[in-house]
Amino acid sequence: MPAPLIDNYQRLHDNLRLSVTDRCNIRCFYCMPEKDVEFVPRAEILRFEEMERFARIAVDLGVKKIRVTGGEPLVRKDLHILVRKLVEMPGVEDVALTTNGVLLAPQAEALYDAGLRRLNIHLDTLDRARFEEITRRDELHRVLEGIDAAQRLGFGPIKINAVAVKGLVEQDIVPLAQFGRERGIEIRYIEFMPLDAQNLWDRSRVLLAENILTMLAEGIGPLDPVPDPDPRAPALEYRFRDGRGQVGFIASVSRPFCLNCNRIRLTADGKLRYCLFAIEETDVKGLLRGGAPDEEIAETIRATVRAKWLGHEINQGERFVPPPRPMYAIGG
């Protein structure tokens, strides 16, 4: 049995984020420019067999959970084929998908039949005009159709990821939570992170988790921290005291969770990253396409984990250097 993937800070890595494309069918301003987006040439995007091979090698090293991300993963043709391979891979305990939901309704059945159950759907607002303002696309109705289809088919858990940009979505915080309470869906509020392609990020635009908690308590009712959450899960979980609904916070800026990080990431063009904010990355595509044996790829994964830093440096003032890739080219 190979040694588990443990870094120099004694963090066990068993969670792989697998980006299947950098393309997306919407244009969230805090992620992508509206026009002239630079995508990697299609030939540079890993083929499903290459992703599957990499995943198998990582699973042999102890990875148990795989999250499929993008860009927007559902723009990748026949994604359900790869999803089934991952779900049926020996050693894999959980496969999840992060999507913007625009293409979910037409693909939900094939994904469900492929064995997928866990969904995170990115949705910042239920307001049509603000949705278009944020994404530069008038697609809210299709996202809601996607949520309906997923619930109808029996996907679960379904969570909604809402990026909380200050000065823009304050009026959406409570309506989203109400929506979640009605639908039995957890709303995850994500603090705005410096990962956008145009360097728009500024600390003053981060709606902090504690501010959102106050809004929810005032707008709906008291919340209590969920006892004994999984310490390695990134979200801070709270349950409404009236028993109707739960919300989570990905508070990367105000309450970083790097000390418990268990994630490595493979970009769609085959770069291995030990952190969302990593400056350095290691090419795996050359190994996958160059006939390298599994052991050489396994050693590359081990070396990447050994090289992992303590965590992002967003709160380290001048030390913080934004990663050389924007969010859509890394994957959530």
Ligand code: SF4
């Ligand atoms: S910022 Fe990096 S180290 Fe911190 S939790 Fe995210 S991926 Fe892990």
